[in-house]
Amino acid sequence: MRKGILGLTAAAAALSLGLTACGGDSGDSGAAPSGSAPASSAAAKPAGKIGVILPDSKSSPRWETADHKYLEEAFKAAGVEYDIQNAQNDKTAFQTIADQMITNGATVLLIVNLDSGTGKAVIDKAKGQGVPVIDYDRLTLGGGASYYVSFDNVKVGQLQGEGLVKCLTDKKVDKPIIAELNGSPTDNNATQFKEGYDGVLKPKYDSGDYKKGPDQSVPDWDPRKANTIFEQMLTSEPKIGGVLAANDNLGNAAITVLKKQKLNGKVPVTGQDAGVQGLQNILVGDQCMTVYKAVKQEADAAAKLAVALAKGEKPTVSGTTKDTQTGQDVPAVLLDPLAVTFENVKDVVADGFVTKDELCKGEYADKCTEAGVQ
Secondary structure: OOOOOOOOOHHHHHHHHHOOOOOOOOOOOOOOOOOEOOHHHOOOOOOOEEEEEEOOOOOOOHHHHHHHHHHHHHHHHHOOEEEEEEOOOOHHHHHHHHHHHHHOOEEEEEEOOOOHHHHHHHHHHHHHOOOOEEEEOOOOOOOOOOEEEEEOHHHHHHHHHHHHHHHHHHOOOOOOEEEEEEOOOOOHHHHHHHHHHHHHHHHHHHHOOOEEEEEEEOHHHOHHHHHHHHHHHHHHOOOEEEEEEOOHHHHHHHHHHHHHOOOOOOOOEOOOOOOHHHHHHHHOOOOOOEEEOOHHHHHHHHHHHHHHHHOOOOOOOOEEEEOOOOOOEEEEEEEOOEEEOHHHHHHHHHOOOOOHHHHOOHHHHHHHHHHOOO
């Protein structure tokens, strides 16, 4: 990845200091099937095997297009054996995969839980086998993972709330009715996102500047369910003036419904993840903003921790996050997110997260030129 908008953040600098005990550096080569890295690139001290369980490929494309790729690159560069699998939103499969990984010799697990209950079951079993677990992206409440690597999720929500306020202000919308399309109720990240954007929107509701409209969570972050939910929202409240959608997939579901009523581009919609679809929606004016989380930084930080643990080391990190269920502080690496609008879509491309070729196809080519995408 080229040095871009998040290349030298304070958080990234803290990572390099806090993970001094870790072995390998991340790689920049293309993705390849999960497996063993070449022995020639191995660190001097033999490392154990690292098991990674990703949650699905439906809630967000990032899990396969970004996280899988970047984790794989980092493990290959470090010369460690690894196994990356996707549970495809199946809780039984999630636990089965974890059991199989431990049986097959995994000495570290890195997981993105489907919910805290499933995550805790895996962490408890792993601990019983002496296998440390890193919570990746989502904290397992009550789980007691060894480490947590993610972005500052409350700040993500704050950026979404502030982005929606700016979009409504720019459009000079008077006393808009706001619909909130929240993430999965079983995902602690969704809770933190909502904490962030409600902190921005509540004063607006209290002052009467905005009117609080429908407010509903979307099970499993499922865009099809989001489509149905938002159709019901718009039917019950036809004058919705703004949509706080917790990620790009949910935002696109709302946009699809708004298009049927010829309201797309008129009603501001937020998002998160800065994927191709979300950025394209921003380019044509159907979505007002998204939040970019430099997944490579997140994957590299998690991989460094995992490699160190696999080598029997005990790496230190600079931060902690509170497990609201147990009250315990979990050692944590928390990165900074960035708000993205039409004006800085080009920076996400420059950072290497998406390519110009995939973003600027067909009808989006002229808009890419207008936005300065290179």
